Amino acid sequence: MAFFEVIHVANQQEAATIVQDKLEKDLKANTLNVLGLATGSTMIPIYKKLVESSLDFSEVTAFNLDEYIGLAPTNVNSYAYFMQEHLFAHKPFKETNIPNGKAHDLDAECARYENQLNDHPLDIQFLGVGENGHIAFNEPGTSFDSVTHVAQLTDSTLGVNSQYFDDEEEIPNTAFTMGIASIMNAKKIILLAFGEKKRPAIEALLGDTITEEWPITVLKNHPHVTVITDIK
Ligand code: GLP
Numbered sequence: 001m002a003f004f005e006v007i008h009v010a011n012q013q014e015a016a017t018i019v020q021d022k023l024e025k026d027l028k029a030n031t032l033n034v035l036g037l038a039t040g041s042t043m044i045p046i047y048k049k050l051v052e053s054s055l056d057f058s059e060v061t062a063f064n065l066d067e068y069i070g071l072a073p074t075n076v077n078s079y080a081y082f083m084q085e086h087l088f089a090h091k092p093f094k095e096t097n098i099p100n101g102k103a104h105d106l107d108a109e110c111a112r113y114e115n116q117l118n119d120h121p122l123d124i125q126f127l128g129v130g131e132n133g134h135i136a137f138n139e140p141g142t143s144f145d146s147v148t149h150v151a152q153l154t155d156s157t158l159g160v161n162s163q164y165f166d167d168e169e170e171i172p173n174t175a176f177t178m179g180i181a182s183i184m185n186a187k188k189i190i191l192l193a194f195g196e197k198k199r200p201a202i203e204a205l206l207g208d209t210i211t212e213e214w215p216i217t218v219l220k221n222h223p224h225v226t227v228i229t230d231i232k
Contacts, residue, residue, distance in 0.1 A: 004220070006206070006227045012042075012194055015228045016049035019126075019190060022226070024055060026124065034061045036125030036183075037087070038136070039079045042192050043128060047086040057093045061120055064098040065127075065136035065183070068172040069150065071101040077165055099148070099176035106150050109176060114148040117182055125186035129193050132156045133201040133214035137177035140213050144221075146179030180218055188224040191216075193231060202231045 009015045026032035035057070037043075050057075064079055073080035080098045088096055097116055103109035127135050134140065137151040153161075153173050165171045183189070193202050204214040205227065211217055219225050 002222070003224045004227075005225070006229065008232055009228060009230055011230060012045040013049075015192060015194070015230075016046045018228055019046050019192075020049050020053050020055065022190065023050070023124070024053075027055060027057075027060075032060060032123050034063065034120045034123050036122040036178075036186055037062050037064050037083065038126045038128050039064065039066070039082045040128040042194060043126065044086055046126070046192065051087065051090040055091075057091050059094050062088075062093045062096045063117060063120065063122065063178075064096075065125075066151075066175050066177040067099040067101045069101055069106065069174040069176060070172045073098075073101070075101075077170070101176070103176075106176075110148045110150065113176065113178075114182060117148070117178070117185070122186035124188045124190060125183055127183070127189060127191040129191065129198055129201045129205075129216050130157055131160060131197050131201065133204055133216045135180070135183060135215050135218075137175045138180050138183075138215045140215060142180060142212060142215055144180045144184075144212060144218050147182050148176065148178050151175050151177045180215060184218065184222055188226070189219060189222055190226045190228065191219065193227070193229045195230070198229075199231050202227070202229055 067079045071078035078101055099113050100109055129135060132140055139154045158171055162168055162171055201216050205216045210220050
């Protein structure tokens, strides 16, 4: 029997406490060695809570979902920069992994990252969701069999992300992303979604249909999912 729980929270602080408790339990039980991390505004209060906690990640290897192609870790818009700022600079991990946005050979970088993932099976993967139901940068229409690959970002995603860039010209329109199959290999998934803009995606997840047009719906095929949301 699959485990699929939906936890309704009043706000992101409450969600952060629940996430902290879950991680603490798994760290104590020695079942959290590899943690899959996500970026986006959804994750900021979660990481803040983890930074303030006494949780020890020094024996945990981290893998991020995705990275913009063309952005160096020193670029404030890169996900490598985001992770340093919100988590890694404050909490030591055993090792952290993010696709190299400056890699020249894109196919080789995808293969390298997927091999690393195969060698370090994810115990828990955090996920946010895009307004169009994308997970990581797996946009609608991405095959459920996909592994780490180069994704072309949709206009919808570019529009949402443009708020973070000073100059629209600077927004990368491609990214490295774990594939849907890479994500589905995680033993447990914790999906976080807040705010009305995410309602269509959460309704798709809680509805009956599983379709590549709504990447998030693949989670209905996963054996262990926790959804934490303020959407009722
Ligand atoms: C980006 C990331 C996703 C994230 C999404 C939602 O597209 N690649 O991993 O889930 O943004 O971001 P936010 O949490 O800011 O709504």
